[in-house]
Amino acid sequence: MSRTGARLDAKKVNSELFTLTYGALVTQLLKDYENVEDVNKQLERMGYNMGIRLIEDFLARTGSGRCYDFRDTAEKIQSGFKIFLGITPTITNWSPAGDAFSLCFETNPLTEFVELPDHCLNLKYCNILTGVLRGACEMVQMEVASWFLQDQLKNDSVTEIRVKFVKRLEDAIPAGED
Amino acid sequence: MTSITISAVRPRTSILDKSLSKGKSEVSLSCYALLFSELVQYCQNRVYTVPELQNKLAEMGAEVGHRMTDLLVMREKSGKREVKLLSVLLFIKSTVWKSLFGREADKLEHANDDDRTYYIIEKEALVNKFVSVPKDKGSLNCASFTAGIVEAILSDCGFPAKVTAHWHKGTTYMVKFDHAVITRDKQLEDR
Amino acid sequence: MVIYGVYIVSKSGGLIFNHDHNVPKVETERTFTYPLDIQLNYENKKIVVAFGQKDGIKVGHVLTSVNKNPVNGRELDDGRDVLDMLSNAENFPILLKFSRSKMTTNEKIFLASMFYPLFAIASQLSPEPKCSGIEVLEADTFRLYCYQTLTGVKFMVVAEPTQAGMDILLKRVYELYADYALKNPFYSLEMPIRCELFETHLQTLLETVEKSGISNV
Numbered sequence: 001m002s003r004t005g006a007r008l009d010a011k012k013v014n015s016e017l018f019t020l021t022y023g024a025l026v027t028q029l030l031k032d033y034e035n036v037e038d039v040n041k042q043l044e045r046m047g048y049n050m051g052i053r054l055i056e057d058f059l060a061r062t063g064s065g066r067c068y069d070f071r072d073t074a075e076k077i078q079s080g081f082k083i084f085l086g087i088t089p090t091i092t093n094w095s096p097a098g099d100a101f102s103l104c105f106e107t108n109p110l111t112e113f114v115e116l117p118d119h120c121l122n123l124k125y126c127n128i129l130t131g132v133l134r135g136a137c138e139m140v141q142m143e144v145a146s147w148f149l150q151d152q153l154k155n156d157s158v159t160e161i162r163v164k165f166v167k168r169l170e171d172a173i174p175a176g177e178d
Numbered sequence: 179m180t181s182i183t184i185s186a187v188r189p190r191t192s193i194l195d196k197s198l199s200k201g202k203s204e205v206s207l208s209c210y211a212l213l214f215s216e217l218v219q220y221c222q223n224r225v226y227t228v229p230e231l232q233n234k235l236a237e238m239g240a241e242v243g244h245r246m247t248d249l250l251v252m253r254e255k256s257g258k259r260e261v262k263l264l265s266v267l268l269f270i271k272s273t274v275w276k277s278l279f280g281r282e283a284d285k286l287e288h289a290n291d292d293d294r295t296y297y298i299i300e301k302e303a304l305v306n307k308f309v310s311v312p313k314d315k316g317s318l319n320c321a322s323f324t325a326g327i328v329e330a331i332l333s334d335c336g337f338p339a340k341v342t343a344h345w346h347k348g349t350t351y352m353v354k355f356d357h358a359v360i361t362r363d364k365q366l367e368d369r
Numbered sequence: 370m371v372i373y374g375v376y377i378v379s380k381s382g383g384l385i386f387n388h389d390h391n392v393p394k395v396e397t398e399r400t401f402t403y404p405l406d407i408q409l410n411y412e413n414k415k416i417v418v419a420f421g422q423k424d425g426i427k428v429g430h431v432l433t434s435v436n437k438n439p440v441n442g443r444e445l446d447d448g449r450d451v452l453d454m455l456s457n458a459e460n461f462p463i464l465l466k467f468s469r470s471k472m473t474t475n476e477k478i479f480l481a482s483m484f485y486p487l488f489a490i491a492s493q494l495s496p497e498p499k500c501s502g503i504e505v506l507e508a509d510t511f512r513l514y515c516y517q518t519l520t521g522v523k524f525m526v527v528a529e530p531t532q533a534g535m536d537i538l539l540k541r542v543y544e545l546y547a548d549y550a551l552k553n554p555f556y557s558l559e560m561p562i563r564c565e566l567f568e569t570h571l572q573t574l575l576e577t578v579e580k581s582g583i584s585n586v
Contacts, residue, residue: 056543
């Protein structure tokens with residue numbers, strides 16, 4: 001088995017299978033937890049677990065170096081969306097201090113053909129994404145906070161996730177890098 | 179099926195206005211594998227035994243299966259409904275498998291000693307690609323998720339059956355049809 | 370072209386994986402007459418050659434069998450104390466087998482956890498900032514390569530000094546880790562890796578590299 005160049009994983013899965021599997025998971029969570037807020041928290045936690053592992057996949061495949069600048073981080077997150085979800089969000093709305101930006105996208109494999117029923121209007125259906133961002137960045141010693149500003153499932157025209165840099169996790173930095 | 183009301187949020191375009199998805203977009207296998215891993219772990223935390231875990235996985239697979247049936251029949255077969263047993267099995271082995279997993283299942287076999295039982299065999303189940311089952315989990319096969327998908331599709335097509343995943347020649351899905359299905363199919367043949 | 374072994378150390382410094390690939394087996398079995406001309410010591414629960422090296426039996430080798438019976442610590446299976454037997458002329462001539470001692474799992478875990486602070490010290494010794502840490506450790510009989518990921522996990526391989534492509538090998542092992550360990554629902558981070566698929570793929574990778582070099586991978 002020989003590989004060339006950037007060694008990006010070409011193995012793909014039908015996004016409908018992905019959409020429906022995620023849907024089955026959210027449905028199950030809604031059955032198991034009575035409170036929609038609890039489901040939101042669970043989704044974020046699962047996203048965190050995925051994020052701490054997804055980052056190693058990203059690093060192993062792209063051979064990416066460390067980010068020393070939040071704009072660098074934003075670009076890497078954008079390419080992560082492309083590699084893993086097949087969508088390219090746009091990076092917009094940089095804060096004046098350069099410590100926060102928004103990711104905007106119109107299509108999202110997680111929410112293909114999803115409608116939120118009346119009893120779940122507070123459900124953050126894609127909350128798994130905020131967890132993934134938190135987990136992935138934490139593993140490279142960066143604490144970020146992310147939340148949804150706009151949600152297509154709630155009648156907005158795009159979905160917008162805001163990502164804010166909180167701090168560098170100094171004591172977790174591997175030896176030699178400080 | 180319970181009914182739900184969607185009145186409070188009125189989206190600009192209803193999802194019913196969108197045209198049928200072509201099913202060509204993809205996500206990375208890594209991303210799917212991690213999602214599936216979280217799903218398995220979530221199920222595992224809520225059950226006590228291996229059979230319960232397999233059942234839970236199958237239930238979640240059924241959710242997926244129920245939503246795939248109409249989509250696949252509409253898109254791939256222009257709405258043509260299969261009425262013969264072998265045809266519906268071939269539909270699953272080739273069309274369904276190709277659509278979900280990117281390639282057809284490897285083999286479809288009929289049991290020698292039981293006319294109700296058929297086997298769909300694949301060397302490596304997509305969902306199991308990165309899964310190493312520890313020894314203390316016995317014969318756990320996470321492809322029970324896929325078995326749930328198949329069972330739901332068969333039931334929606336009018337061929338109720340029980341489908342289970344086994345470690346044999348890779349992964350074998352044992353499909354055991356209800357008696358009524360076999361009887362009906364035989365009558366169809368005799369006509 | 371020989372690869373001796375692979376080690377993976379988690380970001381908290383614990384050994385989470387070790388695979389001994391091609392550890393050369395050094396064994397010598399000989400019949401001895403009384404009195405025994407090799408000095409033996411009992412240390413670390415093993416009977417070890419202290420002095421009197423000859424015929425392939427080196428200092429540090431462990432006595433592993435007496436007259437074809439395996440030695441446990443300082444006793445045979447039937448409970449007889451070996452050192453007592455060797456001081457008694459009646460038991461001679463006697464057939465003794467000596468081999469190079471194998472590291473126990475605990476010893477490996479200890480060594481791996483020693484490596485972690487060593488790595489940190491090396492980085493601090495660097496005159497320039499942003500040191501990469503130890504990448505290669507060279508001795509006359511082996512080379513140890515180390516690759517530290519941005520997340521702090523260290524992948525190490527010990528190989529013959531002439532074996533090429535080990536730094537690329539480590540990146541491939543990283544990929545196998547990201548696939549078969551991290552995507553396994555039954556593996557928790559920082560725990561010892563016991564994933565069958567990871568082990569089989571690693572084995573295949575090492576064998577391929579030894580036989581046909583790194584460019585075929």
